[in-house]
Amino acid sequence: MNQQVKALLFLLLILPQLTYSQKGKLEIGMEGGLNWSNLSKERFKSDYKRKIYGAGGITIQYHFSKFFSLKTAVNYEARGFSLPMTLTYPDHIEYPWFSTRFDFLTIPLMGRVTIGSKVRFFFNAGGYFGFAMDKSGHLEGDDPGFNKLHLTYLKDYKKRDAGLLAGIGISVPLNDVWALSLEARGTIGFADFTESNITRRWEGANVLFGVSHHVKPKDPENTSFQNNRITIGISGGPNCTFARGETSPGPNYTFKTYPNAGSSYELALQWNFKRRLSIRSGLLYEQKSVVCNTYYTSPGWEQLINHHLVSTFDYLTIPVLAKLTFGKKVQFFCNAGFFISILNKQQDQIKSNYALFVYPYTGYEFSTTEVTQNNRTMYKKTDSGLSGGIGMGIPIKKRFCVSAEWRQNYGMKTIFNLDNWKGQYTGIKNGRLLTNSMGFLVGISYRLSFRESTK
Structure with missing residues (x-):
């Protein structure tokens, strides 16, 4: 009787785990x-x-x-x-x-x-x-x-x-x-x-x-199987770019960066292995944009200056990613790898706000100037870093699949051409600027080269 009670208690303890497994x-x-x-x-x-x-x-x-x-x-x-x-x-x-x-x-x-x-x-x-x-x-x-x-x-x-x-x-x-x-x-x-x-x-x-x-x-009798070798696709969507780094423009200056919205478009080529692993690459056109603010405050607060700079960078990017896929009716996937980018176009929109203290005290007088210019020589021609993302796809019949992916590109090298910055702005002593972009890509893909066992 004692053995039966122990066995019953043991079953009661492990039953939730067996059921939940x-x-x-x-x-x-x-x-x-x-x-x-x-x-x-x-x-x-x-x-x-x-x-x-x-x-x-x-x-x-x-x-x-x-x-x-x-x-x-x-x-x-x-x-x-x-x-x-x-x-x-x-x-x-x-x-x-x-x-x-x-x-x-x-x-x-x-x-x-x-x-x-x-x-x-x-x-x-x-x-x-x-x-x-x-x-x-x-x-x-x-x-x-x-x-x-x-x-x-x-x-x-x-x-x-x-x-x-x-x-x-x-x-x-x-x-x-x-x-x-x-x-x-x-x-x-x-x-x-x-x-x-x-x-x-x-x-x-x-x-x-x-x-x-x-x-x-995982059901061992229904193991995930990628039944085609090659997948091609297109995707696009918005991105948000953060800039990392700092500069030293000089005394009484502060330099800050803020994120801004852009867009990304990709033509992708993917090689699928038999199970879950794929290798993915392609051409990604990225329009990255960041906001930079430079603040100057005179020692006695007589003058306040804010340069509001919206910088836009058009990059042609080549990602190389390893991809893992799970599921059949609804597929979940994750990407990880690296990217190399070439700067194609650059443009700055500069809005300067000036505040001059008026004596005797009546407040500040404000003035504003705006200018658009190309400062491509101030930035390096290439960028590179790590890339990764997660997403989901829904197959449509046999050959098509629609997908949505959140992807992040983490720049690992500065894009500042510091020598040119020093040549134009004598106050700059050092500085670096790295990009970190997050994009949401919606796409459609087409499957090619099916394996013989699945024809």
Whole structure:
């Protein structure tokens, strides 16, 4: 009798895992929503104001049983806060708020406990690591001069962050493989984010909406098989380019870059091996665009100058990618490799804002100039770096397939022709500029050269 009880208890313990293994242990998805953030002040009430931005990313979850799983993600998270400042003028003092924004790449690792069946309730807890990819700020207020001329007083803030997080939410299965979720999550950093004597840590709250796909276990009798050798296709869509790097134009100058929208078009050729692996290449026409702002402030604030520069680069790019494909009716794939680009055309649109202080104090007088010019000689002819992406495709009959892909090109070399910049602008001592573009490509492909066993 005792042996039977032990056997029954053992079956009850492993039954959830056996049942769940039929659905598969791996779950991938996307989530996004709003982020409330601030810097806390140790032992005192924070004198900073909370800011609201956005957050989102790609999630991976591994189920050990029906009730317990481990979840991680790669998230983009915009954080920020407002802090009080003091500006002294010749005849008065103002106290505006300085609004900040930090663009973080965050990787959380959480344990999850789930209960329920049709509507599932879950609890997450774990830690995270974050890296600030960019930071910017501007003065709030009614003075149009400060709204036009963004200022950066953020050198005292660090780039790395780490802390704890926890959240609760609900998940609603749509069918055996798809589910929707809604989660409220809180974070608190345990790393000091400032270089000052006062310890300040990030704290925040997220409301995240998500969609996830449960990867079913592989059926050994129905192994994925790519039944054609060659695939050709065309695709196109918008992209967003970020510029990384810095320059030193001279004293009292600040140089900042911001992302801008462009477009991409690709003619692709793909060689398929028998199982999941393919090699993909082609010709990709990319129009990349970035925004560069140069700020000059005279020592006594008598003159403020902002050069707003929209730079457009037309590149002919050759990517070489290894591709893995999963599924049949709906195919999911990921790409990884490198790219080489040749600069075909370059154009700058420059808008300069000037603010001159008027004595006795009556405010600032503003003037604006605009010019369009070709500065191709200021940039190198080639660019190269790493490339990767994820996407999905839906086969149409036997030969056609429509697809959607999110792809990122990460430049690894500076595109500045620094010698030419130094020759034209004597204040520049050093500088580098690297590109990072993210594109969304929608395409259609055609399959050729079918293998004999599938004809």
